[in-house]
Amino acid sequence: MAVYKRGYQRYEGTRTTAWERLMVLPRYSWSRLITQRLVIAVLMMSAFWPLLCAIFIYIANHGELLAGFGQGFQRFLAVDGNFFRVFMSVQSVFAIALAAMTGPGLIAPDLANNALPLYFSRPMSRWEYVLARLMVLGGMLSAVTWIPGLLIYGMQVGMAGSDWFSKYWNLGLAVFVGFLMLVLLTSLVALASSAWVKWRVVAGALVLGFFFVLAGAAQMMNAIFRDKAGSLLNPIYLLERLWMSMMGIDSPSESEPGLVQCVFALLGLCGLMLLVLERKLRPVEVVK
Amino acid sequence: MNLWAKQVLTIARLEVRKAFLSKRGLWVYVLALFPAVIFLVHGFDVKLKRQRWSSQITDHALLEGVQAGETASDVRMRLGPPLMDREFGRRRRGEDGERLEEERYRHLRYFDGQRRYDFHFTNGVLKEKFEQPLATLEENSQVFAGVFQYFYLRLAVFFGCLGIFMNLFRGEMLDKTLHFWFLAPVRREVLLVGKYGAGLVAAAVIFGAGTIVTFLAMLWGLDPADVQAYWQSAGPGHLFWYTVATVLGCVGYGSVFLAAGLLMRNPIIPAVVILFWEAINGFLPAVLQKLSVLYYLQSLCPLPPPVDKEVPAVMRVLLAPAEPAPAALAILGLLGVTVLVLWVASRAVRRLEVNYATD
């Protein structure tokens, strides 16, 4: 029977909200990701460091346990900006590893299988698609970054009391905002890599390459120019400068780039990743 | 010519074109030539500064005589107008950790014809004095040794080989084209050798040339007399051994990544493990250090790398580089490991099945 004879009627029932529709992608991705053994392994490994830090905080806040130790050791156990900086630096390695593992599988398969036209033929814009994919990574990375970070901070506040909090209230904010910046950058890098190359495996290598090769290239430039300006190419350096500044422990040498330059460089990297996504995520099949 | 040899050559010829000319492989050239570009820019910068500053040379003895504690105006009065005079303020947290205090900084720069002197004043008083040659052969050689061993071998050759050699089999799987090769009347082992040969030629030429160009770029901008003397003494030997180390790096890493691409569905995992192993290698006991490709490659390098200043002091104490292996042993060791890895890869390629659905 011809279609027009079927008495076509549009669907008139209730529809889910735009927000619920958007959440379909993250929900499916999360449920797929948490079945992967490797992802579970990294998530578990990334819980060790916060656990160690929690033990550290417990010991540091129990003076009776430290009675026999000297002043030097007690100073070492101080929970301050430096403690949280080290915590964030180590934890960021797990975040990058997790992003390299989970990020590439989010867009590359859609590109490889020409699935984008299918997505974009539904009520979903390109940027909504990117947002949905960002939420997948944001959720995963939050579990290893600011959530354990704030738990550690909360534990310290609970144990050390209001005096400590009034002196170091900025550390909680620094942990939250600093980790959010890390999550945003690593997620964008992972998504851009995934959109740049159609292969998941290569996209994973690209994420690692982005952080490691750029760090190496930055050090190389610094060595050749006997300068520190090359550090602006190193995303990890840029993030650490931002964290330290928010924690009030940023004391760069004179030759190092200023904080404003670092922030602009970070924003520039994020912008670059968004540009890649804008260029690559198009609902067309490209045959080369 | 023997059929196998002919087939190896045919495969290598077909593959090498792809490795050299594919748009997808352009990033390898960027990795290989990036240090050369930076050295060239530096050389150009040195030449430009020498030209610009030569009109304002300050006496060496006067510059050496400046002592900590002097004021900026005294120094300026004694040495004359500087090449650079920069003044700025910065707010720092005070001793109590709460109050922000404003500090004034001033930087003066002078040039004695060979070296630049930087005087850093805090609140008007000289706190630090830096003396740095504009560029010397000795210093540039040290920098090159560091760049070559920390960046070039450890990252550029590593990631370059990862890309090139992984593409040979795993890439064909992902492109769904591996059956093209498997449906040819060619032994799988012959196919492996042909593809490895193609990857090796591409990697060795790109990174070998990159090493040579970077080495030449390092010398550009230096005093021509120094450079000529260097070429007549240690220069050719240094260049030779750096190039050998690069090529052997491609041989070693290439075989490892080729095998990883055949054995693992996701070769990034072994790549990360190897990268981590090579990175922590310097901190391991001597016996374990010898279980890395980098140890043998560094043994071939004519100059040891300078200790990285970025490494924290505590970590630097733990750094205990093992005695370098003799050159012959390093070369034979690497080639031996390569043959072993390729043998493992040949076993894997015989068992390999074309099943694109799982990739």
Add this chain to the structure above:
Amino acid sequence: MSNEIIFSEVSKFYGEVLGVNRVSLNVPPGITSLVGPNGSGKTTLMNLMCGLIHADQGTISVRGMSPRDPEKLMRSMGYCTQFDAAPRGYSGYQFVSAALLLHGYSAAEADERTWKAIDRVNLREAAHRKVAGYSKGMRQRIRLAQSIAHEPEVLILDEPLNGLDPLVRAETIALFREFAALGRHVILSSHVLQEVDVISDQVILIANGSIIAEGQIHNVREEMSEHPSQFLIRCPDAARVASLLFAEDHITEVRLHADRMGLLVLTRSRERFSHLLNEIVLGGQAIESIVQADANVDSLYEYLIGGGR
């Protein structure tokens, strides 16, 4: 040396998923069609023959050669796969000639054979264009050209008629017949069952990884005698004939056509049905025509594989 392709108790699993199960086959030269629904194991059988995948159990011999020895096997085998991609950046000409160079042909010989194969599939004008830019039908043809360029003794074709226009399809079928006439094996799979029906010397029916039937189409049909045969009868008084037919126990189903002048009859005994029809005609009922409704591959397919399809 055996002239046949022999599968002995061959099984293949993809992890926990069954590919083919205890398949035993003897495929003589000529055109053989593998017929079965999607996922039934046709491509698995073909890939096993070529050594692209290896059997977990059992042995395979292709004219006396093992699929684990590609150096020997692929000299006399051509496989036109379903995989759509060619090595990155290859033109149609390069796609064919590179394969010939790997056979060990000289550049001149490879060039000559390449053009000959490309001409056979009518792609000369597009030969220097990249395969990635070809239409589906052109890709199918260039793959066919590559698989026949070295004049193989065994030609395996996975869905070779997909995407071809009717004219090219007819030419391609002629090509298969030409190959088979030389005493070669031509093994193909297809969902275009009518074409398989027409061109095949033998058919292998496969479902869920197992062989359901093999042999010439009519022989296969005979083998399946326990299944009801279908006949279409045209007659002026179909209702009366239907009542006469239905009185017999070997008649399992009778369907009356909407115009009341046609019947679809299912019988368990062709012989008794034949006698019954004679009696009905002698009894004065006019029968205009009788056609067997299930002698082609489609109906076999329905019977043997579909199970209600």
